[in-house]
Amino acid sequence: MADADGFERDVCALVRLVPRGRVTTYGAVARAVGKPGASRRVGWVLHTAGAVVPAHRVVNRLGLLTGATHFPEDRPMADLLTAEGVRVEQGCVVEFKRLFWDPNQALQ
DNA sequence: GGTCTGACTAAAT
């Protein structure tokens, strides 16, 4: 199943640990759970998890809100981020590098 | 039940 290795479980747990006003990346999360190449699956996990996890805090490695396409219209990804203090312009996180939160910190 | 797609990334060229 999707959770055979606890992948989904770990991803959910990690994303939920992302502090408000911070963002992380699919790859970082994938790497943190032991699947450095399964960044795509991270997206699927977030999709399956839905509102269970703050998926709006997860963007691609360039800070682009690639997942915004799959967000509900009444709850735009950019809007949620902005509400948390993350500046978003044209689907891209401003100062992404500065706001980036390394999931490995949570594993310590 | 084989194939394609996809909230992606990293390595190779």
Place this chain on the structure above:
DNA sequence: GATTTAGCCAGAC
């Protein structure tokens, strides 16, 4: 340094 290729693996068709 920009572009291409390969890899990841669960769902949808």
